[in-house]
Every structure is written in structure tokens, then in C-alpha cells.
Amino acid sequence: xxxxxxxxxxxxxxxxxxxxxxxxxxxxxxxxxxxxxxxxxxxxxxxxxxxxxxxxxxxxxxxxxxxxxxxxxxxxxxxxxxxxxxxxxxxxxxxxxxxxxxxxxxxxxxxxxxxxxxxxxxxxxxxxxxxxxxxxxxxxxxxxxxxxxxxxxxxxxxxxxxxxxxxxxxxxxxxxxxxxxxxxxxxxxxxxxxxxxxxxxxxxxxxxxxxxxxxxxxxxxxxxxxxxxxxxxxxxxxxxxxxxxxxxxxxxxxxxxxxxxxxxxxxxxxxxxxxxxxxxxxxxxxxxxxxxxxxxxxxxxxxxxxxxxxxxxxxxxxxxxxxxxxxxxxxxxxxxxxxxxxxxxxxxxxxxxxxxxxxxxxxxxxxxxxxxxxxxxxxxxxxxxxxxxxxxxxxxxxxxxxxxxxxxxxxxxxxxxxxxxxxxxxxxxxxxxxxxxxxxxxxxxxxxxxxxxxxxxxxxxxxxxxxxxxxxxxxxxxxxxxxxxxxxx
Ligand code: FUL
Numbered sequence: 001x002x003x004x005x006x007x008x009x010x011x012x013x014x015x016x017x018x019x020x021x022x023x024x025x026x027x028x029x030x031x032x033x034x035x036x037x038x039x040x041x042x043x044x045x046x047x048x049x050x051x052x053x054x055x056x057x058x059x060x061x062x063x064x065x066x067x068x069x070x071x072x073x074x075x076x077x078x079x080x081x082x083x084x085x086x087x088x089x090x091x092x093x094x095x096x097x098x099x100x101x102x103x104x105x106x107x108x109x110x111x112x113x114x115x116x117x118x119x120x121x122x123x124x125x126x127x128x129x130x131x132x133x134x135x136x137x138x139x140x141x142x143x144x145x146x147x148x149x150x151x152x153x154x155x156x157x158x159x160x161x162x163x164x165x166x167x168x169x170x171x172x173x174x175x176x177x178x179x180x181x182x183x184x185x186x187x188x189x190x191x192x193x194x195x196x197x198x199x200x201x202x203x204x205x206x207x208x209x210x211x212x213x214x215x216x217x218x219x220x221x222x223x224x225x226x227x228x229x230x231x232x233x234x235x236x237x238x239x240x241x242x243x244x245x246x247x248x249x250x251x252x253x254x255x256x257x258x259x260x261x262x263x264x265x266x267x268x269x270x271x272x273x274x275x276x277x278x279x280x281x282x283x284x285x286x287x288x289x290x291x292x293x294x295x296x297x298x299x300x301x302x303x304x305x306x307x308x309x310x311x312x313x314x315x316x317x318x319x320x321x322x323x324x325x326x327x328x329x330x331x332x333x334x335x336x337x338x339x340x341x342x343x344x345x346x347x348x349x350x351x352x353x354x355x356x357x358x359x360x361x362x363x364x365x366x367x368x369x370x371x372x373x374x375x376x377x378x379x380x381x382x383x384x385x386x387x388x389x390x391x392x393x394x395x396x397x398x399x400x401x402x403x404x405x406x407x408x409x410x411x412x413x414x415x416x417x418x419x420x421x422x423x424x425x426x427x428x429x430x431x432x433x434x435x436x437x438x439x440x441x442x443x444x445x446x447x448x449x450x451x452x453x454x455x456x457x458x459x460x461x462x463x464x465x466x467x468x469x470x471x472x473x474x475x476x477x478x479x480x481x482x483x484x485x486x487x488x489x
């Protein structure tokens with residue numbers, strides 16, 4: 001309750017000042033604990049949970065898997081979906097979990113309109129499939145397996161429906177909403193729902209075979225639909241349409257080196273945020289493991305290398321963005337052997353890079369620490385305690401300072417991982433990394449600019465450095481920096 005009063009008070013003050021956070025002037029009812037005031041905007045609880053998901057998988061699987069196409073026209077017969085074996089969802093989840101993904105989002109309906117669940121809204125569904133293995137409710141199978149193995153489940157449902165006779169007319173909007181209602185009702189918790197931006201064009205449309213264009217901003221009446229989702233699935237993050245998280249602006253899996261989770265309607269011309277954004281709207285990077293979103297007859301021979309997948313991880317998760325990486329099953333309802341081999345090679349690279357945090361539990365000292373009646377509340381040691389809810393802080397008005405981590409012995413250092421305590425806003429604008437030569441601090445050369453941090457930033461040193469101590473120097477911050485994590489690998 002106290003926190004709520006405090007936040008409301010701070011929010012009022014900031015808006016009263018025209019949105020510019022001037023922390024020294026904010027009221028503070030947190031008294032002697034001296035908890036820093038938020039710098040707005042701040043993430044919602046749904047967005048905090050979403051940030052913590054960090055890395056999850058996409059699965060594109062449906063009619064297109066059986067036609068060698070990326071976009072079906074909508075006129076495919078139901079039995080075109082014809083798995084040559086029983087779907088092995090256990091394998092999907094096992095392999096995806098093995099590479100560190102925390103969830104899976106599956107295409108329940110792509111643009112071709114084929115619903116891979118037993119929907120009541122259309123006959124164009126696996127419910128009417130009469131092939132040996134095609135009569136399956138895939139979200140039912142996958143959500144159950146995700147629960148069993150401890151992964152979160154998410155759903156992609158295309159607004160554009162090239163099969164439906166009423167697409168582009170009023171009748172379809174309610175059908176689409178009913179489809180979402182079914183997904184939100186019958187398959188347990190959904191952590192994220194994905195509403196693709198491809199909208200309208202030519203299609204089968206119940207046999208009309210014509211072009212139908214819509215105004216996506218008005219046609220779907222998304223406000224009503226999103227309200228329904230939040231009622232049915234209050235913890236679900238809505239992707240797109242400027243809801244809880246957004247597309248990063250490319251499908252190659254990279255965010256900007258400077259990456260703010262706050263947004264000003266793309267005023268700076270990209271989707272990875274604005275320093276002076278007015279709303280919390282973090283970015284998600286989507287990327288494919290091969291040439292297409294769906295498996296095809298040529299995908300296995302064109303898979304990305306493990307190093308390319310690792311690079312994607314670095315330019316997405318490593319740049320304050322979430323990563324959704326696509327692994328599409330083939331016609332036999334399994335991830336191909338080539339796909340699995342590549343996933344395991346990728347996992348080896350991740351483990352090699354981030355397997356051991358050399359800073360974990362090590363002593364950390366700072367140039368200054370914020371005072372508090374609670375001992376250790378804002379101590380430098382909070383950055384190495386493995387708890388992202390504790391943080392090192394400076395006093396109001398201090399926007400630069402250093403933290404030194406003593407690794408205890410000489411180690412080879414390749415990567416530094418940092419995290420801000422974003423519940424109170426994203427703050428850091430620039431930082432530098434130093435290593436101890438034995439007699440002096442030397443500025444480390446890095447492979448990319450060291451500007452924003454946010455939920456998570458991973459910085460690679462230009463070449464490995466042997467050192468016993470690492471210094472992170474925050475050189476500029478919107479207001480006093482709050483650092484929850486420094487890891488060294
Ligand atoms: C795009 C779609 O058109 C692709 O087919 C795929 O589903 C991708 C994730 O989003 O916009």
C-alpha cells in the first residue's frame with residue numbers, strides 16, 4: 001500500500017512537471033529507507049514478467065509445412081495437412097527447453113486461415129481432418145507438454161484470414177474474436193499472444209478469389225478484443241498494436257546497440273525506443289533458424305550456423321530485447337535431425353560463453369552507495385548476489401559512479417552482462433568497462449557501443465583479457481542509476 005501511495009505521488013509530480021523527471025524535486029514517503037523514486041514510464045507487472053521471459057521459441061507449423069509455401073492462399077483442402085507420423089510435441093519441447101528457452105509460441109492460425117485446434121468458429125480446422133495423424137488439437141497437445149516440462153505457452157493467431165468468406169466484412173471480426181476467446185479459454189495460461197501485422201490482400205475468401213483490403217486500425221476493433229484478452233488472461237502480454245511489447249522492426253533478430261524500453265511512437269525512426277519516450281513498450285526480436293518460417297524441402301540444407309544463432313542471441317537478448325527464435329517441425333511432425341543438431345551446437349556455444357559467472361558472489365565495492373536505514377539496501381554487493389530484485393544505487397542527483405568486482409584470482413574475461421532495476425525505470429545512458437592490469441585500470445575495448453543497459457545488456461570485449469578485477473563505470477544516467485546485476489564471463 002505504501003509503495004502504491006508513493007508511486008502515485010511520484011507520478012503526479014512528474015506529470016505536473018511536464019513529464020521531465022527531476023528526481024530531487026519529487027516527494028518521498030519512503031522515508032529513511034530512502035528508496036529511489038521512479039523515473040517514468042515504468043513497466044507494468046505483465047511487462048516485468050515478459051522481460052524475464054527473455055528467450056523463447058516460435059513454432060510455425062500448419063498447412064504450409066505440406067505445400068512448400070510461406071503463405072497459403074486459403075484454398076488448401078483440410079487434408080493437405082497430412083503428418084506422416086504422430087506429432088512428437090515432447091521432442092519439440094525437450095529440444096527447445098534444452099537451449100534455454102522459457103516458452104513457446106505456436107501458429108494456431110496463419111494467414112491461410114487453417115485452424116490447428118478444434119474450433120467451433122469454422123470448418124477449416126484440424127477437427128475435420130481425416131488423415132491418419134492430422135486430426136489433432138495442436139494447442140491442446142503443446143500447452144499440456146509445455147506445462148509438463150515447465151515452459152510457458154503462447155499463441156500466434158493471424159488476423160488476416162485468406163480462407164474465410166467474410167474476411168474484410170463485419171462478420172469476420174466477431175469470428176476472429178471468438179477464435180481468440182477459444183484460445184484464451186481452453187488451453188491454460190498464455191504468456192504472450194502474437195497478432196501479426198500482415199493484413200489484407202488477395203485470397204480465396206470462401207471461393208471469391210479476390211483482393212480485399214482493410215484498414216487494420218479500425219477494421220478489427222482490437223480495443224474490444226484486447227479488453228477481452230485481459231479479462232480472460234490477465235497475465236498475457238499482447239504483442240503488437242502498441243500494447244505490451246512490440247516488433248523490433250526487422251526479422252533478423254537484432255535490436256539497436258542503444259535500446260530503450262520506452263517509446264515515443266517511433267519518433268526517432270526505429271522500434272528500439274526513445275530516451276524520452278512516454279510509455280513503456282519494449283521490443284521483441286523475431287528470427288528464423290533457417291530460410292523460411294515454415295519447414296520446407298530445402299530448409300535443412302540452409303539452416304543458420306550455430307555461430308549465427310549465437311550472434312542473434314547477442315544482438316537481441318544482449319541488447320535489452322526479448323528473442324523469439326523459430327524452429328519449425330517438418331512433415332513428420334518432428335524437428336528434423338539437422339535442426340536438433342544445430343540447436344545443440346548453439347547450446348554448446350551459449351554454455352561455453354555464459355556457463356560460469358566469474359562475478360557470482362564475489363566482493364564488489366563502489367565509488368559511493370546510497371544511504372538507507374536498512375543495512376546493505378543499496379550496497380555494491382547487490383550486483384553480484386544473483387538476485388535481480390536487489391540493486392546498487394547512488395544518491396539522487398548522482399548520475400555517475402563505479403563498481404569494482406574482485407574476481408579473487410586472475411581469470412580470462414570475454415563478456416560482461418549488466419542489468420538495471422527497471423521497476424523504477426530505465427536510466428543508464430552510457431557506461432565504460434575497465435580491467436585491472438595489476439597496477440592500473442585499463443579501459444576495455446568492446447565490440448559495440450556501451451550506452452543503454454535496461455533489463456539486460458551483454459557486452460563482448462574485443463579480445464579476451466586476463467584480469468583479477470573488473471570495473472563498470474556508469475558515465476551518464478537520466479537520474480541516479482540502479483544496477484541490479486553485473487556478471488562476468
Ligand atoms: C510475418 C508473417 O507474414 C510470416 O509468415 C511469419 O508468420 C512472421 C513471424 O510474421 O509477418
